[in-house]
Amino acid sequence: MSSSKTIAVHDHTTLSDIHWERMRDGEYARSYLEPLVISDPCRYVQNVQTRVLALAIDDRIMPLTINEGEYDNSYVCSPYTHYVTYAKEELDMLGSPVWKGLFFPLLSGLGGWMKASQSNRMVIVNNWLLSTNLYHEMTAEDAEQITEYCVERFPDHIIAFRSVCRKLCPDFYAGLRRAGYILIPSRYVYLFHPDWPAQGKWRVRNTLGRDRQLLARSGYRILSHEELGEEYAERIVALYNALYLDKYSQHNPQFTTEFIRLAMQKKTLTLIGLEKEGSLDGILGYFQRNGVMTTPLFGYDTSLPKQTGLYRMLSSLLVREAERQGILLHQSAGVGAFKADRGALGEPEYTAVYVNHLPIYRRGIWQVMAFLLEKIGIRMVEKYKL
Template identity: 40%
Template sequence: MKLLFEDQLLNQPTHPEDSIAHRYVRACAEGALIANVCTRMALLDTGAQQFPVSITEGIEPGDNCYVVSPQTAYSGYAREELKRLGKPWLTWPLKLMTQGVDRLLSAAKVDKLVQVNNWLLSTNLYPADWSVSDLPAITELLRRTFPDHGFGFRSLNDFSNQELRQHLETLGYLSIPSRQVYLFDGRAGAQAPFLKHHNTRLDATLLRRSPYEVVPGTALSDADYQRIEHLYNLLYLDKYCTLNPHYSAQWMQRGQHEGWLELRALRSPEGRIDGALGWFANSTVISTPIVGYDTSMPQRAGLYRLLTHLCLQETVERRQVLNFSSGAAEFKRLRGAQPQIEYSMIHVAHLSMGRRLVWTMLSRLLHGIGVPMMRKLKL
């Protein structure tokens, strides 16, 4: 079992048999493909599996993306949401509380963190055949290599990763809830329960009657990738939050070429791409880190509905589970999605008492207050 750092990978020749994880870490090392992600990358080689690893020092820019920064995930997002409310008389007490949490997390150096299997996506996927017997050796390697860093794993839920999460708990990892995600179980293929939902059927009809051509990633031009980056930005950065990952056209194009991303686009009869999505998948689960559409078009065009149904069709054809991330909760529930709480598992037992205390407090607060709120409010 070993770690290969960026400089080591760049000094090695490429081979056709390199794993997708190897190609991905090398791609990240060769250029800034995600504008607001500041991290070093490494490759963890267990002998049977290879995983990308992100390494942050806690001295990166304050707006570092949440895919590598717990501080952004747990305080930066709260600040952004308060700004969007636009009601200072209502939000100033919450703003003061958020500032206090931010200072506490900063003092505890929560961003001094190593994250295994971090593909710099909102949702990381874990191989179904990954043996939990590797975990003690991985834990020891990380503790020895990074004695002053916390380390752990993002994007775990009990539907897909219960055994992995439970085993990490037995090894002393803290469970940190992060958000509620929505899953569509397509393992029954054409008999998948979500296909019977009224809204799903309406979306299927909309797609059948749509004038759009569904274009595979292999047929996209350089200009198409630039357009898809723009559409992603319209939705995820302009409409939602600037703290979401700033994926570049180059990142998408390289992902399509190297096999760690699979794109589809909706091209109008006039030749214009109005919507697009990108799948990231393994043998059991599919996720969609890239979704974008022209938000200036009227809602009756149903672009988000069309893209969603393309995802559901792909899930059924693959007989896999779609992890459709968080957000648009009611929309997803109406189409048969099942909620699951997502967790990070973080090892901090080797750190100072003060830093351990803050991580422990964060875990207890989120389990005691955050999770019940997410479930009650159906976030």
């Protein structure tokens, strides 16, 4: 591996050495990273225990999270939580006691092996503590040189990248493979571009049109980012929690009001709300990078009748934003049938792990997981459109 690129890691004592103005999206990165590096990240994401540093490579800067164990962490920092704890909860979605009876003990055994292999002793590059990490343009050479640097700096840790999608970053994906990474399927995500419905079936265009009409007739007022003052912060957290924590899993990132206030003040997320009769009933928050946008913050009042259609209306607002900016919308995972009906295409997403520098007893688990999830996990998600 060559080392021609300039790579450095910064903690709270050297953040002032970074020339943020020379970095891609430098002001955004500074607004987001400085609070996480300087203070405890759990101030912003309540169920995350980690240490955050800033990794700079040439004109790009990204967060680096360092963990030793922390098996109760949110899945954004804990592969154990992602592949064992969260996966056990999702078995209920299969609707089959037989499948659950088969996979539950398998996951328990896997969990024991992961702990014995110190699977959570991990450095994750470009980890923004969100469900989806978007990347600047990354090359195969970047993959090799970041790996070389991190192995030297963190010799006892697994080196990892989350949210690796071959369709979005083919050269980087190939570079990770060439550098010796094991690609572990993590989710089946859905991608949508506003140009696709025009090239596809009339049914997709019709479905998107009906969503727009529902929003137009709903009586809801669309609140822009600038209209959402800090008095809405607690309500926004409650709407997100109602969907992602109460309905899905407590292991999703638990955003605090401090996180929301940071988004409001620094626009680390662009917020859009739905308000009716003085009540904020729906919220989304997105960010974009390298021609892709995604929505780590999404929630609505789940106590309202399903026929209100808040999920459909918020999804329609997202499509509208993608159309307005002409960029690709990364719709994350879940409710695959709903997203496919609206023109999204499914694509496997991976966690890439590098373990070649570690003792043999810490390596085997990852090869086994890659095999099982490629042969069974991804195929089941595709079949059931989870």
